[in-house]
Amino acid sequence: MHAELTRRGGRLLAVAVDPPDKARGVVERNHLEFPLLCDTDREVIRAYGLVHAGMGPEGGDIAIPAHVLIDRNGQIVSTYVSSRIQTRLSPRDTLASLRRLPG
Amino acid sequence: MPRRATGWAIISLLLMFAGPAVYMALIDVPLMHATGAPAFALMAAGAAAGLVAATRDRRLWVRGICALDVVLLALWTYMFYGWARLPEPTTLYTLAAAPDFTLPDHTGEPVTLSTALANGPVLLVFYRGHW
Numbered sequence: 001m002h003a004e005l006t007r008r009g010g011r012l013l014a015v016a017v018d019p020p021d022k023a024r025g026v027v028e029r030n031h032l033e034f035p036l037l038c039d040t041d042r043e044v045i046r047a048y049g050l051v052h053a054g055m056g057p058e059g060g061d062i063a064i065p066a067h068v069l070i071d072r073n074g075q076i077v078s079t080y081v082s083s084r085i086q087t088r089l090s091p092r093d094t095l096a097s098l099r100r101l102p103g
Numbered sequence: 104m105p106r107r108a109t110g111w112a113i114i115s116l117l118l119m120f121a122g123p124a125v126y127m128a129l130i131d132v133p134l135m136h137a138t139g140a141p142a143f144a145l146m147a148a149g150a151a152a153g154l155v156a157a158t159r160d161r162r163l164w165v166r167g168i169c170a171l172d173v174v175l176l177a178l179w180t181y182m183f184y185g186w187a188r189l190p191e192p193t194t195l196y197t198l199a200a201a202p203d204f205t206l207p208d209h210t211g212e213p214v215t216l217s218t219a220l221a222n223g224p225v226l227l228v229f230y231r232g233h234w
Contacts, residue, residue: 009223013214015206016232023209035208036230047202049194050229064189068227070201074220081192094226 002033004098015039017062039063050081067094111156112168118149119175139183150176201227 005012012034016023023036037044042061045051050064065082078097122145129141153172156165205215219225 011219012226014228016230018232020209020211027209037206037208044204049192062231063229064192065231066229070225074201076198076201
């Protein structure tokens with residue numbers, strides 16, 4: 001999926017509420033090839049309506065896991081959202097949406 | 104000679120703990136499609152082993168383990184289907200345009216969505232975080 005995305009000049013941006021020092025550890029441990037953005041103020045998850053209130057270790061808000069595909073014009077093309085904590089989103093679903101994008 | 108099923112009882116306990124352990128191991132792998140299915144399979148096998156042990160062996164501790172297996176399976180089921188439910192992201196579904204933002208990435212560099220979009224589509228992957 002990453003190949004399909006980059007073929008179209010696209011990028012994958014990961015978002016989590018962890019601060020940069022924690023995020024660095026995650027990226028290094030998992031050899032992630034994409035940036036992990038730090039939404040420590042929870043502004044972005046609020047803007048996207050993906051807040052899971054009070055579920056962090058100290059009662060803070062965290063994100064609902066989701067894929068949001070945005071086209072070059074800034075329009076949201078598709079979204080996949082977990083309905084349960086244990087459901088991880090399949091890259092296959094997002095790949096299908098990606099393939100429907102022009103170009 | 105009284106029947107013994109010590110092996111079954113111990114195996115059942117190991118399976119009950121292997122289930123969540125497998126789940127926790129899988130959940131940290133980014134972009135992996137992890138459901139609770141393997142964990143449930145292991146725990147169901149553990150409960151079954153516990154039942155086999157309890158039907159063969161009359162000792163109290165063996166039957167206690169069987170009861171524990173059933174309790175653990177019930178607890179896990181509740182956690183998975185009750186407690187683990189996520190709220191509906193209704194606001195997200197009403198959005199047409201993606202809200203722009205600038206956030207620091209893991210190296211501290213600021214990243215702006217609209218800048219990234221100038222080059223092509225962007226896939227935003229929201230993680231729960233708190234690894």
